[in-house]
Amino acid sequence: MDWQSLLTTVLPMLPTTYAGDLMTISAFLVALCALAARFWPRPADGSRWLKLYELVNSVAQNKGHAANADDAAGKSAGG
Numbered sequence: 001m002d003w004q005s006l007l008t009t010v011l012p013m014l015p016t017t018y019a020g021d022l023m024t025i026s027a028f029l030v031a032l033c034a035l036a037a038r039f040w041p042r043p044a045d046g047s048r049w050l051k052l053y054e055l056v057n058s059v060a061q062n063k064g065h066a067a068n069a070d071d072a073a074g075k076s077a078g079g
Contacts, residue, residue: 033060 011019037060043049057063 030059030061033057034062036060037062 011022014022033056037057040053040056043053
């Protein structure tokens with residue numbers, strides 16, 4: 001099940017105010033992660049921060065679109 005079908009089945013069950021709040025918080029979270037990903041350089045391989053960095057980039061929908069050279073080098077070296 002993808003996210004879109006999940007949202008189209010769950011959102012109608014929620015009261016309108018809760019659905020609106022959920023979408024607002026989700027949009028804020030994505031924007032916050034995008035801002036953090038813009039200025040956070042990729043940690044070294046094996047770093048304990050690497051998993052958090054990848055999570056932030058995933059939430060920011062930043063896969064393959066990183067702005068800094070470290071991310072491009074890490075992506076090409078890692079696969």
